[in-house]
Each structure stands twice: as structure tokens, then as C-alpha cells.
Amino acid sequence: MARRQLSAATLIQCAILLVLVWSKGTAAISLEGKLQQLEEKLESKLALVEAQNVHLTGKVTQLELQLQQQDEIKETLAFKVDQLESLLNALQKNNQRPTVLSEWKDDQSAVVTSDGMPTSCRDLRILGHLWSGIYSVMGNHSVETVYCDFTKVLDDPGFEKWIGYTDVKSARTYFYVQRETDFKVLNTPIPFEIERLNVGRAMDLTSGIFTAPRTGTYFFSFTGMGHFITSSATRVYVYMGLFLNGDKIGSGLVDEANTVSYQNSPLMIQSTLNLKEGDQVWTAITTVTTGMYLHDSTNHYTHFSGWMLDEDIYQSR
Known part of the structure; x- marks a missing residue:
């Protein structure tokens, strides 16, 4: 009986050991699974945090750009405020200047030209200009450049400063x-065969006549070569x-x-002429002794050139 009981106790112990071993193995497996689950959740959380970080970085960049734009707008507004304050100070300083157009009516008898073009700083002021600076106005015959100081009164010597002419x-x-x-026909406009330049088409090669397209000042230059074909003991x-319009105004010999x-x-022959629109200019042989003529060839000895120096804008309008 004692041997059997010992054997039973031993069996019980063995069973307990098996249960303990099985429990430890199961627990180990369970812990490993939970650890893997935790690692997966952690990776998912890290990816989410990284995505949120990228989104937040983009938002920060966008906010920085908006702040920069707002700073630029503030600077622009501050500059405009300074301009308006300067203008207000100038107007307050110059309390003698009329502030409404009707107060200038006594000065408008010589204001602008018939087509509304300003002729002075006074005209510009009447037309609404407020900022001092350089302007173009219509002079007696051409466009002129003036400096207008609108912070001064009309009779101030510095109100208008003449600078020069505008081309x-x-x-x-x-x-x-x-x-x-060669050419030797008397009293006939010399025609030309080669056109090197003819901007404005005022020069007619076939007739040899230049027609002024505008009233103004023009320059002309003619060069030719006289050819003596026989020996002579006399001149x-x-x-x-x-x-110009049929009248000889210059000669060459x-x-x-x-x-x-x-x-x-x-x-x-060279000349500077004041021409009216439609005036005609040409060159011609007026007198020649027998056997002489203007010589030319492919070397081109005969030249005629001209251009408009200044236009009388007032007459051209």
C-alpha cells in the first residue's frame, strides 16, 4: 500500500509539473503576441504623428507666407499714407492755391490749346495734376519739357521751370x-535710280522731287561730279x-x-530749310558748257540725301 501511495504522489507531482510547464508556455506565447500587437500599434501611431507633422509644417509655411504678404501690404499702405500726408501738408502750406476748378476760371483764357493739349504747368494743374514732376507741354512750335512744382503758388518763380525741347x-x-x-538734261529735276533709304516715302525717285510731309525744318545735301570730256583753252x-517750289535757292559750281x-x-550743295507741308525740293543742272555733264557709274558719284530735323507740331496738328 505504501508503494502505491508513493507512486500516486509522484504522479500527482508530475501532473502538477506538466500543468506548470504548459501554463508557462502558453503565457509566453500570449506575451509575445501582445508585444507584437503593441509594436504594430506603435508604428501606426508614429506614422500618424509623422503625417500630422507634415501637415502642420505646411500650415506653418502657409501662415508665414500670409504674414509676409500682410507685412508687404502694410508697407504699401504706409507708403501711400505718407504720400497723402505729404500732399495734405503741401495743400495746407499753400493755402493761397484754389482748391476747386471754378476758382481757376479767370486763368483759363490761355489755358489749353483748341484740342485740349496743355501748354504750361498752370494748364496741367487745372486739368487735375497734383504731383510735382517733369511734364511735356505744347510750345509755340514743338513739344517742350518743363518741371512743375505744384507745392508753390502760381506767381512763384519756381512754379514752372523750362527744361528743353522734346524731339x-x-x-x-x-x-x-x-x-x-550720266545725266545732262538742263532745268529738269534730276531723277535717281537707287534707293538706299527712303523712310516716310517723301522722296520720289522717278521724278527726283522731295515733298515735305510735315511743316518743319529739313536738311538737304547733294553731291555730284562734273565731267570734262575735251581739252579746252577757255573756261x-x-x-x-x-x-524750292520752282525757285532756285542755292547753287553749286x-x-x-x-x-x-x-x-x-x-x-x-547743302542747305537747311524751313518747309511747309507739301513744299517740294529738287536739284537740277541750270547751266552747262557744251560737252560737259554729271558723270556717274556703278561707283555712284551722284548722291542726294535729306531728313527732317524738327517738326512744327503746332502747324501739323
Whole structure:
């Protein structure tokens, strides 16, 4: 009986040991699963936090940009406020200046031109200009540049300062033409065969006549070459003329005495003219001795050029 009881106790102990071993194994497996679950949850939380961080960074950047834009708007508004304060101070300082247009009515007899173009700083002020600065106004014959100080009264010497003329042309005009053959016809506008430049199309090559497209001041230059074909013991010559509307207004001459055969001599005519719109200018041979002429070839000895220096804008309007 004692041996059997011992054996039973031993069996019980063994059973208890098996239960303990099984319990520990199950617990270990359960803990490992929970640890893996925790790691997965932690990774998910970290990814969410990182996404939120990226979103917050974008929001911060956007806010910084908005703040920068607001600062720029504030600076612009501050600058405009300074401008308005300066204008207000100027107006308060100059309490003699009329503040409404009707108070200027006595000065408007000589205000603007018939087409509304200002002729002075006074005109500009009447038209509503408030800021001092450099302006273009219509002068007697051309556009002029003036400085207007609108912080001063009208009779102040510094109210208007004349600066100079403005180069304004309503039509660009300049030409340069040439011949390449001889010419000897008397009292006839010299035609041209080559057009190097003819901006404004005021020069007609076929007729040799320039027609002024606008009233103004023009410059002309003609160069030719007289050709002496035979020897002579007496004086020989070629007279050239510059014509305005049929009247000779300038001359050029090349002559020679006791000349040898085939001698060439250049001649030149230059002039600055005040022309009205539609005036015509040309060159022509006026007098020539027998056997002489204007010589030309592919070397182009005969040149005629001209351009508008200044336009009388007042007459052109």
C-alpha cells in the first residue's frame, strides 16, 4: 500500500509539473503576441504623428507666407499714407492755391490749346495734376519739357521751370538716293535710280522731287561730279541748283580753264530749310558748257540725301 501511495504522489507531482510547464508556455506565447500587437500599434501611431507633422509644417509655411504678404501690404499702405500726408501738408502750406476748378476760371483764357493739349504747368494743374514732376507741354512750335512744382503758388518763380525741347515727330522722314548713269538734261529735276533709304516715302525717285510731309525744318545735301570730256583753252563749267517750289535757292559750281581731256571735279550743295507741308525740293543742272555733264557709274558719284530735323507740331496738328 505504501508503494502505491508513493507512486500516486509522484504522479500527482508530475501532473502538477506538466500543468506548470504548459501554463508557462502558453503565457509566453500570449506575451509575445501582445508585444507584437503593441509594436504594430506603435508604428501606426508614429506614422500618424509623422503625417500630422507634415501637415502642420505646411500650415506653418502657409501662415508665414500670409504674414509676409500682410507685412508687404502694410508697407504699401504706409507708403501711400505718407504720400497723402505729404500732399495734405503741401495743400495746407499753400493755402493761397484754389482748391476747386471754378476758382481757376479767370486763368483759363490761355489755358489749353483748341484740342485740349496743355501748354504750361498752370494748364496741367487745372486739368487735375497734383504731383510735382517733369511734364511735356505744347510750345509755340514743338513739344517742350518743363518741371512743375505744384507745392508753390502760381506767381512763384519756381512754379514752372523750362527744361528743353522734346524731339517729337508725327512722321519719320529721311532719305538717301543715288544715280549710276550720266545725266545732262538742263532745268529738269534730276531723277535717281537707287534707293538706299527712303523712310516716310517723301522722296520720289522717278521724278527726283522731295515733298515735305510735315511743316518743319529739313536738311538737304547733294553731291555730284562734273565731267570734262575735251581739252579746252577757255573756261568750262557745270552749274547746279537747289530748287524750292520752282525757285532756285542755292547753287553749286564746278569749272575749269585750260582743262585736259577726261578730267572730273566734284561739286556739292547743302542747305537747311524751313518747309511747309507739301513744299517740294529738287536739284537740277541750270547751266552747262557744251560737252560737259554729271558723270556717274556703278561707283555712284551722284548722291542726294535729306531728313527732317524738327517738326512744327503746332502747324501739323
